[in-house]
Amino acid sequence: MFESSEIKGMIFDLYGTLIDIRTDEHDFYTYDTVSKWLQYKGVKIDPEVLKSEYYSKIAERMAVSKEQYPEVRVEEIFADICSENAIWKSDTNYLGIETSKVFRSASLRRMRPFEESMKILKRYNAIPKCLVSNGQRVFSEKELRFLGMYKYFDHVIFSSDVRYKKPDHRIFKIALDRLNLKPGEVLSIGDTVENDIVAPREMGMEAMHIYDAWLSLLK
Template identity: 80%
Template sequence: MFEISEIKGMIFDCYGTLIDIDTDENDYYTYDTVSKWLKYKGVKIDPDSLKSEYNSKIRDKMEASKEQHPDIRVEEIFADICGENAIWKSDTMYLGIETSKVFRSASLRRLHPFRESIAILNKYDNVPKCLVSNGQRVFSEKELRFLGLYEFFDHVIFSSDLRYKKPDPRIFKIALDRLNLKPGEVLSIGDTVENDIIAPQEMGMQAMHIHDAWRALLD
């Protein structure tokens, strides 16, 4: 068992670790809401077609990637959809960004921080921290800022920035480089065993499941 006094840096996962979230990206309502919003942006696409195109474009991007654990940028997916279904000219990249936010808000069912995780962040405020998330910066950063969590971190890394995601060790190597620390000096905290426990441990880091961290670090 490690001594917390030996830890010089922390890496945190986001969803399921800091934020309790529930979304439904399969619900007809999600795509119906986005489809209606797009009418006012000059994009004509019905909810069923929007859902089909969204899923097929993500699948195609993933299959075309050479990464073992690929990720995409959802704003690029929506930019392509908007460009292909526009009835008047617009800035499709900007529209893709805005559509991503509408899509997220339409799919959102629950969003709030775990109070125990906030307590850890406050208790170890003097320890450098890096957030490493398999998330989309286009809306995940907004959620972190809205919940007052973003400013706890010295560095924030989203898989969409890199186009590959955890458990790829490169994402953790970037975090270590930004923290300027050795693996043995860093504690990884998360809720997914493969991504947040095993992968960091294989690199020489300490690692804890978030539920264990609540008990061990808040005593």
């Protein structure tokens, strides 16, 4: 069992750390499903055009961003697409949000919690925790809640909230501020070395790969 008295808070990654997930955002089926759903919302767009527009609009926003690790909000991408292809008037901002969820569900191939990670959350329930994920709040928060993990976190930060991604140190700084802790008092846990191990250590935090955490924290 992890016994460091210096650790007063924990930062967790989400996908590949807490949630075992597989999506396919390149499959024709994904866009065909969304395209058919959009028909009933007054948006007419061919699946292949939808796919092309989705990626081109993301690329355009990334290109004009001044961030080193830029992030977009997918609901804004879909809102633009819906606005440009609407055949009757509707609230395209709201439609962008709903389309994002349909898109996620259509692309989803597997989603389940890592049981070992769930055990860590339960065992260390008393330690303040912050989730820091390169994810889209519009559907990632729903997944976190659906799998029963949201309640274990005092704070939840998605890259879509701030429009930049890990390994940008600023997103970790937000987490530290919300936890009201110093870097040396926090342990970062994740599955991506650059994002979840190197960056936190550069800031003075402890950091551990999720596989090592399963071995060390569940003894």
